[in-house]
Amino acid sequence: MARRGFAVDAVEPVAELRDLAERLHPGSGVTWRAGALPEIPGLQGPYDLVLLSAVWMHLRPEERPLAMRRLAGLLAPGGILLITLRRGEPPVDRRMFDIAPEEVAGHGAGAGLKLLRIVDEKADRLGRDAVHWNAVALQLG
Structure with a gap:
């Protein structure tokens, strides 16, 4: 969705999974949030x-x-x-x-x-x- 120009907030409660997602998708335009x-x-x-x-x-x-x-x-x-x-x-x-x-x-x-x-x-x-x-x-x- 972010690649198509949409603003994307992704919420993940597990810090390790959030960190992994950010590493796998650098510069994707996704804002990763704890919650x-x-x-x-x-x-x-x-x-x-x-x-x-x-x-x-x-x-x-x-x-x-x-x-x-x-x-x-x-x-x-x-x-x-x-x-x-x-x-x-x-x-x-x-x-x-x-x-x-x-x-x-x-x-x-x-x-x-x-x-x-x-x-x-x-x-x-x-x-x-x-x-x-x-x-x-x-x-x-």
């Missing part, structure tokens, strides 16, 4: 697009409504929120949840977002038989 849901302190909108890739499934049930309200508050009028969801039995060694896209849509509705689309990706791109992905697109306004 994590549900609050993402210090991040200011408005954004036309917010993308959460493989993030939502790490939030505990009680964190999800607050996180959705925070994300909705970052959107510009008409802004789009895209969330990818890893589906399938979560690994036992990580805090991860199998969250239905309908639950995400419900939290979105509670935060003033309308559902645009739910996409079932069917297969996992890494070839894991027990994993598949959904994407949820929500819009403010």
